[in-house]
Amino acid sequence: MPNSTPHSAFRLPLLLLLLSLLSLLANISTALAAHADDGDDILRLINPLIGSTNGGNVFAGATRPYALAKPVANVDGQNTGGFATDGSKVTGFSAVHDLGTGGNPSLGNFPLFPQVCPQSGDDGVNSCQFRIGDRAPHYVNDSVVAEPGRFAVELVSGVKAQMTSSEHAALYRFEFPTGGGGDPLVLLDLTDLWQSRQNASVSVDAFTGQLKGNGTFLPSFGAGSYVMHFCVDFHGGDVRDNGVWVNNRAGTEPKSLYVTRGFNLFFVEAGDWVRFQNLANNTLTARMGLSFISTEQACNHAATEIPKPLTDFDRLVSETQDAWRQKLSPISIKAGGASEDLQSSFWSGIYRGMISPQNYTGENPHWDSGIPYFDSYYCIWDAFRVQHPLLTILDPVAQSQMVNSLLDIYKHEGWLPDCHMSMCSGLDTGWLERRRRAAIIQDAEVEPLEWSYQGRGGLQSWKSLDYIPYLDFDPLGFGTNSRSVSRTLEYAYNDYCLATLAQGLGKADVYDKYIQRSTNWRNIWKEDQTSAIQGNDTGFKGFFQPKYMNGTWGYQDPIACSALADFCSLTTNPSETFEASIWQYQFLVPQQISTLISLMGGDEEFISRLDFFHTSGLADISNEPVFSTVYLYHYAGRPALSTKRLHTYIPSRFRNTNDGLPGNDDSGSMGAFVVFGIMGLFPIAGQNVYLISAPFFEELRVTHGVTGKTATVRVVGGFDPAYANVSIQSVTVNGEPWTRNWITHELFTEGWTMEITLGAEESAWGTRPEDRPPSRISGS
Incomplete structure (x- = not known):
């Protein structure tokens, strides 16, 4: 992202990594040799x-x-x-x-x-x-x-x-x-x-x-x-x-x-x-x-x-x-006529995703725990969305070592980091479970004195008011007192991921506490808020807004910090959203998208709002928070629209040229977005959910580095490299019909085969409410 500075309070990245790697602590097995469509190097x-x-x-x-x-x-x-x-x-x-x-x-x-x-x-x-x-x-x-x-x-x-x-x-x-x-x-x-x-x-x-x-x-x-x-x-x-x-x-x-x-x-x-x-x-x-x-x-x-x-x-x-x-060997493709430029964008994206974080084993001057040590996390706020999910698939052993390194940092420094640059600010399974839960709960419950780069700020208000207030009074710790809207949304999702981890560990009381806190985003939704661009009403009502400690509303123009306004930096012009507008942050509720859709007026209104966002200049594809919005049509029962939206960005904004990225790569995040798009899958980071879209290649195979099983994503019935046919007509998994427009990580760990039939016209596949991604918290 331009002038990127990390969000000091985003604890979700660690939750993503921890939740993704419960079973990935074995040594990597020998995998297939990576190859292009014609088998060349x-x-x-x-x-x-x-x-x-x-x-x-x-x-x-x-x-x-x-x-x-x-x-x-x-x-x-x-x-x-x-x-x-x-x-x-x-x-x-x-x-x-x-x-x-x-x-x-x-x-x-x-x-x-x-x-x-x-x-x-x-x-x-x-x-x-x-x-x-x-x-x-x-x-x-x-x-x-x-x-x-x-x-x-x-x-x-x-x-x-x-x-x-x-x-x-x-x-x-x-x-x-x-x-x-x-x-x-x-x-x-x-x-x-x-x-x-x-x-x-x-x-x-x-x-x-x-x-x-x-x-x-x-x-x-x-x-x-x-x-x-x-x-x-x-x-x-x-x-x-x-x-x-x-x-x-x-x-x-x-x-x-x-x-x-x-x-x-x-x-x-x-x-x-x-x-x-x-x-x-x-x-x-x-x-x-x-x-x-x-x-x-x-x-x-x-x-x-x-x-x-x-x-x-x-x-x-x-x-x-x-x-x-060897690092690229888990994946192979059959391009099916897709251009070499597109293939180069794909392989180069994987390549850049394995450059950082860096393996500093034996180079940590502060401690040596006897395990591999990774550093140069810049910054997890960017990389958790797609880069680390990609490594979870393609290099799970290195990803597990990175998670262990983050837990090792917590062990010696007392907090999980947002960023950890140049070291500045084997484990048995039982130890790992205890350590990860302790680390994440501490971040959720204990405010550090300096929360600009670790922990969460505003926890006193978060617990008593159920949102982060505008102009918060926070004498417990110190950081840039801004981003009340984006921090509220991010803390809510952090707590959802913590609840999910607790549920997996059988901790019902912990689950109940944090699943309730994960709904706090509702408290800053202002249902009568409108938005205008150069004096012209956009026609949409209901947006997030900052709220004072006494419960009254503050105001931030929903288009502020967007591509139509000035970029909001943490250091030069802090605002109530971080590096993106309220228009962009309104879609950051991955734990309750169905509830958000209802607040926005239903499926059609939600789709209309997404379309306006992506066609009005408000969407900033150069910054990672926009990535998931490309695919949110899935939640409204229109997965074909996600694929069509993706094709407006790839390859127009992601190309095999020197200027072929719309923004800074953020440790390989831009490249990972391209890789997932071409694969026909998009991860909802922190959840066991991959949204299914039309692949850009005829076939992709991924061999899992721990189980040794090979997942296959294949277009059947004719692949069109001109991409006139990008609407999914039907899907089978292991030969059986698959009506959901999403799939789980078992695709990779169990080596499933997913076959996709494409057509020119939008079909009924994946449109039923029961086939949409999980997005509603029980009882909400």
Whole structure:
């Protein structure tokens, strides 16, 4: 999402993860090899540059699944993910990044920058350029190569760079132009993309040119700071000289440097440099190890994972590609004539969904519980809707490890996180059950002092008034006192998911308590509220509105914070809804959609409102809260309209192009939305419900990573790749008629076969009240 900041109080993501993974704690089994329609290597269809401009903020560089090391070029333009195809300038090459974040750029620490310094009178090093604004050249547009395991680019200076990676280390090849008139130099900059460095140190070995050091930085979201360590060594040439640089000056003495921000927070540009001569084939190889623990561990990562830097490049690329083939292996398709562009969007979406969160096992400087540890959750408010449900299907073991990591964070920090960036703010089943229930109930019942990034705020009012009030009086904890409407809706669904968990555990009293609280959203529904656009009444009545503590109504224009108005940021213009309008949030009642439909006037009025929302400019497909609204026609008994609505967004807003994402990818959420759309299924996160729509391929198969059983979704009776026939006429599951317009997760765990017959005209399939998704709480 643009300028994304997480919703501090959204506890639903953890509930989703916990509810989804009760039985997924076994080791992954061998799965089918992933393949495209023609059986070719699936990696040829992955395009890491999708979303590399237009605010997609993707990571386009080299990485293994969930790995720490992520080398790519850093640019001075759209640099949230490091690199962008926006024609900006390259400021360096960094080995750590995040994928698809909004707001402040994330990571990008300790970039290396290669250059050939002009000859000067005394041949001094100060003919080189050191500061970012001075040194950065454009890149050659058609030189960019991005593929799983390798990234390459040529600078207009003539320097060519390519890079690959292992789990914790990056390997660079810098090819310098011939006849450059000077000796090649590589500098290391003690900075990150955000220039958040608080202090840093570096030293250079006078004889080998090895660089060691660390720095303290701020996370792109969250409290506190983190320390990252690096270790760089060079191969393929002789060291001529080296030293340190500060701002735009450099020297050969001293050989070490420490920089900090003074009392006025002045930011000093500084680092180390090494100049080389006698390069073989004008090429210099640089190996960089990273660690959150120590410089020694960073050096050890580099030495053990890349023991032969001059010859390991191709091996690393090959091993990385094999790792991706294995991760993609649970799924295979028969495209049935669907375009390669659509196939590329599909496979690239899965690929991006397995880049973050990152596996930091052995790299947590605060504790080691002896289990796999994942971090870089940015942010679960975005990712819970589709990315984590997708991982639950395609990589359940990694997903269960992520859940265990979140519970481990709760164990050591006392709260489940909304976001957990750069570590800033086996289990036996019995332990896991106790821990997950305790963690979720604490979030529902105990307010932390600082609820901007963990826990819930306003719990005193939530319990006594049954809604979050406008201008709430909340002396128990502190956070941005806004979002009263969206927090009320989200807390209600959080409590519904908690009730569902309690029901599964046989805790009737807990279930009764939280199922009642899950209906609190009704308390902010204002039945006579209208909405106008530029003075013209939309014709719809009844919207959510903020409510004061005394029960009287406040007011927020229902179109505020929509695509027709100003974007609402948590920090710049907080409102009573978060990053979306009341028009969008009016549909966020997944536990009681049937009740919502009644409040809106019945099925036809609900459909009319959905249509208006999606055709008036109010719907913002660039932000995750809108995803489910594409499919809500199912709840009104018109599943065919969901598929038709989906086709207005795919592929028009999700394409196999550099600008092919409508908003930032948010750890792969945009890509996961595309994947589910093409599969013909949409998850209602936190419930055992997948809404069925028309697939974009003739057949998809998914082999479950724990049970080993293969689910099949197949179009029968003729598949139309022109998509004139997108209305479901009938469905069978395991050969038996299936009239419900939704299905459960057993499709994947039990390996069911779902066969779908499509036609041009809307049919009666899935339209009866008894065939609609569950959406009413008993007694409501």
